[in-house]
Amino acid sequence: MTTAAYTSHLPANAGWLTRAEAWLDHKGKGARIAATVLGFILFWPIGLGLLAYMIWSKRMFGKSCRSQTRHNTHAAWAAMKPSGNMAFDAYKAETLRRLEEEQGAFEDFLRRLREAKDKAEFDQFMDDREKRMKDVSEPAGA
Structure with a gap:
C-alpha cells in the first residue's frame, strides 16, 4: 500500500512525526505496541515517551471491545x-x-x-x- 493511502488527509508540508503517527494509526494497535517496545529496546526514555503519548492521546485504548x-x-x-x-x-x-x-x-x-x-x-x-x-x-x- 502506498503512503498516500494513509497520509492523504495530511497537509503537504506535514513533518515526519506526523506521517509516522498516521502510519501507526493506519497499521493499528499492534504497530503501536511494536513501536513502543522497540523504543524501550533502543533507549528506554523513547519507549516511555511513546507509551505516555499513546495513553495520553487515547490512541492505545481508543476502540474498546465494548x-x-x-x-x-x-x-x-x-x-x-x-x-x-x-x-x-x-x-x-x-x-x-x-x-x-x-x-x-x-x-x-x-x-x-x-x-x-x-x-x-x-x-x-x-x-x-x-x-x-x-x-x-x-x-x-x-
Missing part, C-alpha cells in the same frame, strides 16, 4: 427489522430459513464426525488393550 460489541448487536437487530419492501423481506426470510437449515445440517454432520472419530479412537484403544493383555499373558503361560 463499543464493537454494541455496534455488532445494533447491526444484528437492524438486519432483523423489516425493510418495508415485501419482496425483499420474503427473500430475506427465505434466505435466513435456508441458512438455518444448512447450519443445522452442518451441526449434524459435525456431530456424526465426532461420533465416528470417538468410535475409531475407542476401537483403537480396545485393540491396543487386547494386544497388551495377550502380550502380558503369553510370557506367563510359556
Whole structure:
C-alpha cells in the first residue's frame, strides 16, 4: 500500500512525526505496541515517551471491545427489522430459513464426525488393550 493511502488527509508540508503517527494509526494497535517496545529496546526514555503519548492521546485504548460489541448487536437487530419492501423481506426470510437449515445440517454432520472419530479412537484403544493383555499373558503361560 502506498503512503498516500494513509497520509492523504495530511497537509503537504506535514513533518515526519506526523506521517509516522498516521502510519501507526493506519497499521493499528499492534504497530503501536511494536513501536513502543522497540523504543524501550533502543533507549528506554523513547519507549516511555511513546507509551505516555499513546495513553495520553487515547490512541492505545481508543476502540474498546465494548463499543464493537454494541455496534455488532445494533447491526444484528437492524438486519432483523423489516425493510418495508415485501419482496425483499420474503427473500430475506427465505434466505435466513435456508441458512438455518444448512447450519443445522452442518451441526449434524459435525456431530456424526465426532461420533465416528470417538468410535475409531475407542476401537483403537480396545485393540491396543487386547494386544497388551495377550502380550502380558503369553510370557506367563510359556
